[in-house]
Amino acid sequence: MGEWRQLMGKRVTIADVAREAGVSISSVSVALNGGPGVSEETRARIAEVARSTGWVPSVRGRSLSGNRAFALGLVLQRKPEVLEADPFFAGFIGGVESILERRDFALVLQLASSRSGMIDRCRRLALARRIDGMFLTDIRLRDPRIPLLAMLGLPTVAINAGPGCPFPTVRQDPEPGMRDLMAHLVGLGHRRIAHVSGGKGMIHSAQRLKAWRRGLDAAGLPHGPVVQGDFTSEGGSRAADELLSLPEPPTAVVCANDLTAIGFIARATEIGFHVPHQVSVTGYDGIQLGSFMRPPLTTLLTSPHGLGRAAAGLLLDLIDGKPVTDVEIQPASLIIRGSTAAPPA
């Protein structure tokens, strides 16, 4: 019956509910928002009418009068081909949604194809007042979105930001796991350990590169060669060509992420290098497919889902004006599988 009314195009509004319950629309509003000043009896009657008519408050009306969009924004810039295999994107959104689902907030997603497009869409999303807050991911060195969002005054939560970011931040520390990984390789006997880096200018690329360097320093080893990657398997494949044609190729290669490692291994195998017996290869992310590779991938397990959950909770608190502090989720942890072994004698 409620459904029936809805479907005939006669949308149920707060006025219908008020009329049917014999109260004013303000009483309906207060009753359903849990405000004080409505008797239990009236509240129950209103609730029953709302239920039976199938009324769902219009977010348009609520937004305009209440000055809240009931939505959070996520703007990403990705090349389509990178997005498909992206190890972060889907898990992060899943984590965010697991929190928003209960709060009846919506996630507004925008994918920009260019850097300037991303910045422009951030700006419009905020200025059009479509969202109450924003998630800032894939942060770059001197990211132009940081001053933009700060200036617009939009509540923002950063994910894995570097130091000096003015927004509350959710972090998963790469350091302990990377230290374990480097110790694992050094312990196996590796002395020439190379790195295939992540996308240029990304803060997480820089973090992983630094952690690799520190691991070498800690073991008193020289810094091996670094090849610029881009977080894709193609990049890993190219890096294999480059590193394995060196006069003294590395015996271990630390890749900036799993996709890179998978591409590296595929190409290394193709040109006749046995993984792990001639060259050990490691990833970063801990994607599910890593365990189905042959050899299965030694990697660091990250938690995009956990970051999403934490970020959503933090952003909602921030919007509600609650006091917030940065959140650290459990650090990425080493998973040793078959793609690492002792170097050739």
Added chain:
Amino acid sequence: MGEWRQLMGKRVTIADVAREAGVSISSVSVALNGGPGVSEETRARIAEVARSTGWVPSVRGRSLSGNRAFALGLVLQRKPEVLEADPFFAGFIGGVESILERRDFALVLQLASSRSGMIDRCRRLALARRIDGMFLTDIRLRDPRIPLLAMLGLPTVAINAGPGCPFPTVRQDPEPGMRDLMAHLVGLGHRRIAHVSGGKGMIHSAQRLKAWRRGLDAAGLPHGPVVQGDFTSEGGSRAADELLSLPEPPTAVVCANDLTAIGFIARATEIGFHVPHQVSVTGYDGIQLGSFMRPPLTTLLTSPHGLGRAAAGLLLDLIDGKPVTDVEIQPASLIIRGSTAAPPA
């Protein structure tokens, strides 16, 4: 200066623009929506003021008065672990966004953790009038969302729907490619060809199963064994255990998607079956990583991105009241790689 006004909390509104331009707010509205009845001179003046103040119309006001949300909805149900490696999700969204980006529409994404949650969120999204239209993906046999959305009267576009779906549909035909795939296997000499199916009750699982059967029929071969899968690598791994322990194991296995095939190959290799020389394995989807497997995966190349583009265009037309017809994008096509070969003699 425009930015400055915005940032001080004094949001620029249409009233500010009207005052500064010396016109009424209705003129501003008409001018910026490209309506007739404003002189070129006035329009230019208004545009200049809008630009210099940095005014972006509030979507809240526009939605309420204009009865449009300027947003489209996508509600998915996925287990978090499936979502991460999902071959469809990210590409589809990328395609949708490539169209929405130009039209200043937003994509509202909701991820439900349960079936009932998904249906409830569909309902609330529509009733709260948060969106103008909806994408219907992952359609099941007798999907309860179909009558729901039809009843609510929400413009909806279906993706790869079966016959009898009342909504305009975007399709990528699996038939020609599956026919080619089966012919490829039969041509190699395979006579015992098994199938690992997709998730239970999904329409695309049924389609691929049917296509496999038809291929066998066309070659006059008996239907090999079918193992129930679930579109995951774990499911493929379990299927390998089951099929390869048969008294007469199949010499070729057609998997419902690439993840399943990858899991199958990993497990088959582990228990001592050489792929492709003892058993050929095929996938479906054409994920990028398929070409980095060893052996690289024979599969059908699909286009989630193309489906997303087409679906977004169709849905926007539908909302605008334009006449629409179903759209067929180029069929999924066979890619022959190293995971298929002649059966053992």
Added chain:
DNA sequence: CTGAAAGCGCTTACAG
């Protein structure tokens, strides 16, 4: 405890 009124920022007929 309850209701009438103003207002959120726009769009859309309708007069002039």
Added chain:
DNA sequence: CTGAAAGCGCTTACAG
């Protein structure tokens, strides 16, 4: 060509 007015569906002080 331009403006004043009504209205979209709510929330929030403010009176009673």
